[in-house]
Amino acid sequence: MSGAEDVAVDALDEAAAAAELARLAAVIARHDRLYHQEDAPAISDADYDALVRRNRAIEARFPALVRPDSPSLRVGAAPAEAFGKVVHPVPMLSLDNAMEEAAVVEFLARIRRFLNLTADAPVELLAEPKIDGLSCALRYEAGLLVTGATRGDGTTGEDITANVRTIRDIPQRLDTDDPPPVLEVRGEIFMELEEFRKLNERRASEELPVFANPRNAAAGSVRQLDSTITASRRLRFFAYAWGAAEPPITGSYHGFLERLAAMGLRVNPLNRICRSAEELIAYHAEIGERRAGLGYDIDGVVYKVDDLRLQQRLGFVGRAPRWAIAHKFPAQQAVTVVNDIVIQVGRTGALTPVAQLEPITVGGVVVGRATLHNQDYIEEKDIRVGDTVVVQRAGDVIPQVVEVVTDRRPKGAMPFDFPEICPECGSHAVRLPGEAVRRCTGGLICPAQVEARLEHAVGRDAFDIEGLGKKQVPQLIEAGLLKAPADIFRLAGDPAKAEALAGLEGWGKKKIENLVAAIEARRTIPLDRFILALGIRFIGEANAKLLARHYGTLETWRQAMLAVAGDDEDARSELADIDGIGPKLVDALAEFFREPHNIEALDDLASEVTVEAVASPAGGGSPFSGKTLVFTGSLEQMTRAEAKALAEQLGAKVAGSVSKKTDYVVLGADAGSKAKKAAELGVETLDEAKWLAMAGVS
DNA sequence: AACCCTCGAGGTCA
DNA sequence: CTCGAGGGTT
Incomplete structure (x- = not known):
């Protein structure tokens, strides 16, 4: 031993401290590697913590000497106020699921079809366990970890950098002499079963609530504002994908993973190359058998085409x-009793039956309720109150009644009598021919619908008012402060209402101030959100955007909808011509605007807020954006399906036949009648090379 | 077949 | 907030 490590921190001079910090960074990095790559730690956790503490003590004395790859960056950061947002430059996607072997066979067949390969052509796939944790994106710039983010909705996630730095499987610095300028590594953060057990033991002894399962424990740990708590939880990480990368990733997927491993990231050692559906299925079976002994939860395996x-x-x-699919393991099941079936009334008046179950643990969580969807579902499975049923968590998440154990049916159990009267307001509930749902006709006289509509209007995608949610809305309705969406804004505008709020339980001064501020912040709203907030049937986020983009301003849209409601043919056909708006949507809009009280409510709301116009989408980056394309003849560089997918990715619409609305016809070899038609109509034609060049494919 | 809408359950954190 | 099912539309 050189002795440097025995010198008291106070006794170090600056040069010695710098040297000691360098040594500690290297030693700790080595132990990290042993811990995560070999799974063979050379020192105890206590000794490891001592090294980390010594490193931190020296840095505290010589702040100027803190190294960019300092191990203390793992734990040092002060608690954040809240998590920032991180936009994923490349969206984080989800995978399709295969539950059956047949779906795996079909997956491979579809790949071969799409690539124009023969049915027995070799395709290599990498099979890997599907870890049940939370996915995460790690951005390395010039080899240094700069951000860690959750998946979020796939486009935007939360900034969990400080917490990610505490995970020992995740290096602060990539172990390479030649780090890429940008590399975003994606993978799964999870908690091993042993750690989960110990954590819950600790929490139980401190009389804290225990976590339901390792995945929730990992999610809870990652969402801590105080990263020292995250650090104490010993999370783990496996890498399995990338996002942004400069230079781009090329070659094979397994080659990419090998490079990651060489740079100090952890890659699942159970990954294996497979060459046929049989091999994939055998892998699935083998991992299924080893599942219990892995030490961490998995919910299936994933197959990915290896050639990038x-x-x-x-x-x-x-x-x-x-090019990828998740092959899940069968869901865990349990048997319990249906204590009752209750009917819930949704925003659109839909009556949804929900089974109240005798609480039972299925796959690590206690399940007490399960949706029964509709009348047909109940009848088909013949589910009755008092029945013993098999329950599973579909995709290991959503509770589901699988079947009734008919031998255990109590005598006298009657088939469920689906109500034809709304249990909330007594109005007739009708089921239209051909539809599965029965709907309450009460509209605004139905308290359940009023409540659900208001909750929808204040929801994240509509007015997005912080401080108003499922808890507060019913309370304010009860107090007579809320009836229609416009009332939300009068809460903030009318002093008498604010005063009434103060009299309610749980509404302190601060909370009211916050709510008023949140409401005022939303007095200006883009047209699409405004339309969405109205809660018109079939008009969700996407369709609201379509309408907003087409009509631009509230007044234009409102006038057009009134004309549609008045059966004005021109207005109707203009609406129906919007791509994505079909007859049912036209009817739904007409119906909404035929009701005077709906128009009143709309105008009332509009008088409280400023509705921003929405610009119709600009040309976009690609020459094909907004254009209509037709492919004809046989393409050589790619199959028709690929070409179509590419064109759509570029914002084009791909049609099947040439018309005067067609912007471009792409001519493959042996193009026939469509080429002629294009010439007749004077539609611009492109040969394959030209099309590829314009599409940006070289 | 792809996409969209609606609804539901269950969890954690502030 | 996340996941999933089911049903509707195109």
Whole structure:
């Protein structure tokens, strides 16, 4: 031993301190590696903590000497006020699920079809365990960890950098001489079962509530504002993907993972290359058998096409890649009793039956209720009050009644009598022919609908008013302070109302101030959110945007909708011509605007707020954005399906036949009648090379 | 088949 | 907030 490590911190001079910090950074990094890569720690946790403490003590004396790769960055940061937002430069996607082996076979078949391969052409896939934790994106710039973010909605996540730094499987600095300028590593943060058990033991002894399962424990730990708490939880990490990367990632997926491992990130050692559906299924079975002994929770395995060029060609459908699929394990099941079936009334008046179950633990959480969806569902499974039923958590999350154990049915149990009267307001509840749901016709006289509509209006995607939620809305309705959406704004505008608020339980001065501020902050609202807030049937986030973009201003839209309600043919066809708006939507809008009280409520709300106009989408980056394309003839560089997917990605619409609305016709080899038609109509044609060049594919 | 809307359950943190 | 199911629309 050199002795430096024995010198008291107080006795170090600056040069010795710098040297000691360098030594500690290296030693701690080495122990981190042993811990996470070999799973063979060379020292005890206590000794490791002592090293970390010594490092921190020296830094406290010589703040100027803190190294960019200092281990103390793992734990040092002061508690944050709240989590910042991180926009993912490349969206974080979800995977399609396969529950059955047949779906795995179909997955492979579809890949081969899409790539124009024969049914027995070799395709290599990397199979890996699917960890049940929370996904996370780590951004390294020039080899240094700069941000860690949760998945969030896939586009925007929360900034959990300080917490991520406390995870020993995640290096502060990539172990390479030649770090990439940008590398965003994605993977799963999770808690091992042993740590989970110890954590809950500790919490139980401190009389704190215990976590329901390791995944929730990991999620709770990562969402701590105080990163020292996160640090004490010993989370783990496996890498399995990337987002932004400069230079781009090329080659194979397994090669990418090997490079990550070489740079000090942890990669699951159970990953394996497979070459056929049989091999994939065998892998699934093998991992399933080893599941209990892994020491951490998994909910299935994931298969990914290994060749990154093929991944790119396969692309995406919706939010999920075509080149990957999650093959889940069967859901865990349990048996319990249906104590009651209650009816809930939603915003649109839908009557939804919910089974009240004798509480039972399924897959780590206590389940007490399960939706029964509708009348048909209950009848098909013949679920009766008093029945013993098999319950599972679909996708290991959502409780679901699978089947009735009919031998255990009590004598005299009657089939469920689905109400034809709304249990909340007594109005008739009707089921239209061809529909599965029965709906209350009470509209605004139905308290359940009024409440649900108000909750919808203040919701995150509509007015987004902080401090008004499922708890407060019913309370304010009860107090007579809320009836229609416009009343929300009168809460802030009318002093008498604010005073009435102060008389209610749980409304202190501060809370009222906050609410008023939150409401005032939302007095200006974009048209699409305003439309969404009205709660018109079928008009969700996407359709509200379509309408807002097309009509631009509230007044234009309102006039057009009134004309539609008055059966004005021109207004109707203008509306129906918007791509994505079909007959049912037209009817729903007309119906809404035929009700005088709806228009009153709309105008009332509009008088309280400023509705911002929405610009119709600009041309966008691509020459094809907003254009209509037709492909004809056989393409050589890619299949028709790929070309279509690419064009749509660029904002184009792909049509099947040439018309005067077509902007471009892409001619493959042996193009026939469509080429002729294009010439007749004077539509611009592109050959394959030209199309690829314009699409930005070289 | 892809996409959208609606509804539901259950969890954690402030 | 996240996940998932079911049903509707295009």
